[in-house]
Amino acid sequence: MFQGAAQLNLDSKGRLAIPARHRDMLLEQCAGQLVLTADADGCLLVYPQPEWQPILSKLLALSALDPRIRALQRRLIGYAEDIVMDAAGRVLISPALRSYAVLNKRVMLIGQGNKFELWDEAKWLVQQDNALSFDYKDLPPELEGFTL
Numbered sequence: 001m002f003q004g005a006a007q008l009n010l011d012s013k014g015r016l017a018i019p020a021r022h023r024d025m026l027l028e029q030c031a032g033q034l035v036l037t038a039d040a041d042g043c044l045l046v047y048p049q050p051e052w053q054p055i056l057s058k059l060l061a062l063s064a065l066d067p068r069i070r071a072l073q074r075r076l077i078g079y080a081e082d083i084v085m086d087a088a089g090r091v092l093i094s095p096a097l098r099s100y101a102v103l104n105k106r107v108m109l110i111g112q113g114n115k116f117e118l119w120d121e122a123k124w125l126v127q128q129d130n131a132l133s134f135d136y137k138d139l140p141p142e143l144e145g146f147t148l
Helices: 020-030 049-061 067-076 095-100 121-132
Strands: 005-009 015-017 033-038 044-048 081-084 090-092 106-111 116-120
Touching: 005 015, 020 033, 020 044, 020 049, 033 049, 033 067, 033 095, 044 049, 049 067, 081 090, 106 121, 116 121
Parallel strands: none
Antiparallel strands: 005 106, 015 090, 033 044, 033 081, 044 116, 106 116
């Protein structure tokens, strides 16, 4: 399970070093084979290959007759790229994905259980400001009675 946040830097070639605490788990779980794709919130999603496969299968099984489904398929499947960690634990983020998520030098890698979110640091700070201004009176029904 991936959790926690790490502030990282992209190098001049667009490579990102996966933090050591996640690198070993990724090597064990999927031999460093990952899938990057574009998320609707403007970040990138980073999946271990085995976690991505069921999602891809579900997306491909949906009816392409609905324009909303086609739009989702275009984003998630269309931007999906297979990548492999190199011997130094780095991954190369393609120019297309860097451009989609407007990734600058400083990025945030956010653990989300079975995947990561990769955010441009400035966009992540805006996301966090929005979360702090959330009105908890408008919680979705699924969170009623949820406690920490």
